[in-house]
Amino acid sequence: MSYVPSKLRKKIDWLFKRAEGALLPPALLAAAGTHLDPDGARLALRACEDDVAVVGDQARLAALLQAVADPSTRGDYQAANGVCGVRRFDAGPRTRIYQLTVETFPRHINNVYAVVEPGSALLFDCGSGLPTSRRDLALGFAVVRSMYEEDIRWEALDWCVVSHAHVDHYGGVNHLKRTSTAKLAVHELDARVLACFDERLVLAMKDVDAYWRRAGVPAARRGPLREMYMASKSLFRAEPVDRTLRDGDVIGPGYVVRHVPGHCPGLICLQIHDVLLTSDHILARITPHQFPQAITAFGGLEHYFRSLAKIRELPDIRLALGGHEAPILDVRTRIDEIDAFHRARLDRVLAICEVPLSVDEVSSRMFGEQEGYGVILAIDEAGAHIEYLHQLGRLRVDNLDEVATSEDPVFRYVAR
């Protein structure tokens, strides 16, 4: 398969989602709001035609054009591609999993899952709470009811299970608690982020800032980074958690919690029979973001590797569905790829650290000049790899005298 830039992939997905508005009943289209009006769908369909050859989606476009022209083919199109960002997957004898694609931040797409079977309706994650996120969730529920004829209502959910305390996954909890009967469940290591949000925000900012100092990020750059760090998190208000989860717990009608710390301390996968909802633990294309456990306990690469191995050993996982991106048909192969990627990155860090360098310097050698939130993510990623190599004794701190005597030392690491 040829390489497709992720921006183009996202654009095509977005255009298809809009273009498929042409398949919805007019009443639903009207209720869904102006972003899916018939004119918009027609325009999106035409825009698809320009880019689709690059991505290799000609067959899907042809099928969509046929479905628009001939309603008798709509069922086939929907079964193969879903409709308006909603796809259905079956798990076990009678459980349906609906994947709802939701724009949680500008050009940032999350997958939220509604898991339905007789007598039970559970939501896995709930978006960011921003207007685009709420809009796409409302559309998703309308599509599930109308196009898949599923009797599910947002107002009458049993559970919302939050996979981990990153705001694109839990930010919608405030809106959910005001508008739905859903009870809130989250892993015990992430519960305090939701329940004691104000404290968490202050303490996390302190810990991150202390890490940046030690990583050698100059004061002039730390100010704007702090603002950025706080900005994406300032919209949430603390929310009581109804149930805290632990590894092996069962929630709903037999869904099993798999605790997978690494990308986030309280990250869980939820096993629904032979399907695993992997959230940000395992994704189809990108390798999930890593940060050093010096910032927050239960993070770090050692935990992540162990959590990858844990999922690799689960028997009978037929399908994995991530918190972003496409379904994963072979989760073990994907785990091996991610594992190998990080092992190669560790080798690269060792090679870069032939001379003593700070985390910030390693980060810019690895990732070049980053912009916006990318700066924070790059420092986290470099920091996680340096920390792991240091834990293994393969890097050492070169300026030990300075670290011992200075109030505010920058650590410089060098390969042993």
Ligand SMILES: [Zn+2]
């Ligand atoms: Zn995450």
Ligand SMILES: [Zn+2]
């Ligand atoms: Zn995420």
